[in-house]
Amino acid sequence: MKLRKLNNVLHRDLGYFFFGMSVIYAISGIALNHIRDFNPNYVIKSYTVTLTEPVTRNQIDKAWIVSFLEDLDLKKEYKKHYFPSDEVLKVFMYHGNVEVNLATGEGTLETIKKRPVLNQVNFLHYNPGNLWKWFSDIFCVAWIIIAISGLFVIRSGKNSITGWRGITYTVIGIVIPLILFLLYI
């Protein structure tokens, strides 16, 4: 097989094979880039809650909390509770938590739901285990091959790596991250 044909076959087949992985890493890459702007893993909402009647620590048991949660439209959400201090009740739910100050009757309800797609791709991006580690290493090596072989797919002419388009785009693509690197150091 000629070298160029091998190059193109590698570029094509690795591209097909690692299409899924490329999308996973690209989506999670955007999400992780913006981790300071929004939480890519969970949709978290906070609400202020107020007790309708004063209650003491001794009056609180599981039944009271279940009823309290039902009043907040949170049926079957009770998981566990404890008192971080004499005046504070913390309730764990299956999708969030509630913390109430018994002295003031004021508290905060936090509901947490997994963000569809982003949560799952981020989970993979964070390397959940050895099998994933090796498979994603193979993917990264394959991406180097895809990138290099991509330069040589077109044999000659203005669109090839020796033509003006190939050279210009390749050089710009290297220079931009270099400039950014120099700006940040």
Place this chain on the structure above:
Amino acid sequence: MKKLILLEMRNLFLSGLILVSLLTSCTSKKPAVEPKAVIKVENIAEEAPSFVDQLVRVDGMVDHVCRESGKRIFLGEQRFKLLASNSVAKFDVALEGSDIEATGYVREDRIDENYLDEWEKELKGSATIQLKEEVHTGEAEARGEDESAVETQLRQIRDYREQIAAGGKGYISFYSLEVTKLKEVK
């Protein structure tokens, strides 16, 4: 044409076989190492100094999981810190309120005056800055404060200076567990 498709399929099958064998050979299981001790989170403050860099199991209820990175758990009312590792990359927020058995290596971070001086220098000129892992105790967050705020961190530095002065050792230690295995009990 049919022959060509069969040939392609055979090549695909062989490539798949090579990939699977590569993956399985790279991930061959190492013999399990047993933890040196099983410690309830209620006793971790007293026990941790004796097990630095050793494998132990810590049992307790998950009080908080870091919302942003998922790389940190605070266990029990003591808010003992568990950290993700190469083996356990991330913790699920759904673990909050669950009892867990966390196996891993006890790590110690010593904070002295030099550390605090450097930290204070880094804070100059910023309004918010990401809190360093060694001193990420979750206390400020539990009080509802912004732990990235410079003002919060400066207060933390002042508190630590007082603790170092009172302790007489010249430093204070923070212990955490680098988790290699985690089991949800209920």
